[in-house]
Amino acid sequence: MSHAEPERDSQYSDIAPGYGPGDEQKPVVALGGYLIGLGLATLLTIVSFFIARTTLVWQPSIPVALAVLVIAQMGVHLVFFLHITTGPDNVNNVMALAFGVLIVFLIIAGSLWITSHMNHNMMPMDQIMRMQR
């Protein structure tokens, strides 16, 4: 350990999620972050709604585009509204978020994966009905 390390560490206490560094400053300064977030989220929402109904792009690409847009908008909300950042004072919040995202991914991807296999292996419905008769 070098001598400078502890001094640098002591500046970085954790901050609460949802509590931006700008909140200690003038309210107008703190409002700026929310305004940027609102603008970006509005833009992404409008693009999502446009993409969903457009016939301009190759149709199979639409779900992929929607997935990208939704993840981007969630990121905008996390950064500008919930103030989850990559700063050193936010490590605990980000670690908790990363664990949550892992569980969410396992539940959704795992469910889809398993049920698609089960659907694939299932007997066609009319045959099941005939056997029950």
Added chain:
Amino acid sequence: MSSYDGTADRGEARRVGYHAGWRDRRHMADRAVGEMVSKRIIVGYGFWIFLLSDIVMFSAFFATYAVLAGNTAGGPGGRELFDLRNVGIETACLLLSSFSCGVASIGAIARKGSWFYGGMTATLILGAAFLSIEVHEFVGMVAHGAGPTRSAFLSAFFSLVGCHGLHVTAGLLWLLTMMAQVFAKGYRADILRRMLCFSLFWHALDIIWVAVFTVVYLMGVAP
């Protein structure tokens, strides 16, 4: 960091020992203060963990919906049922209410009554508008024979979107409670911590809605 030469380590230790006077003790005290975590941070972190667990619960509803989305049992599907204009208005309401909730939380921290009460009132009106549009949509669907009992798709739809609607309802009750508490007790530290938790809750609801309108509505009507 580590040294292959033992003498260098000993020299380091001796130098640290030499300095272990008042200067080091003050340094340690500074460091302890820096690492002491305030109650606000602990409360915010705990509530963040709760929100993540809530999101994990929602992910189970999303997984159910994604699995059952095609099982309409001969009944109406998303393309016949969903009205994207309504969904757009709902999305605008919730997004703007997220912003006004941000205004209210800035107002609470800065102890500015006009910002706090104005932001909270706007959040309340926008949240109530969202809920009334959603309830209207649900009632219309049930009246047209597309209730939750019609098909597995509709069961999953009503559980997922209804669960989000219940969260918004709880959020509105919490919002009124927070306004009453600030009005009655002022901007006390404990009230401000509750306000922090409420704003986190409200923003998290908006994040879930972003996933709902994309996965359920937009992908439901996409060709």
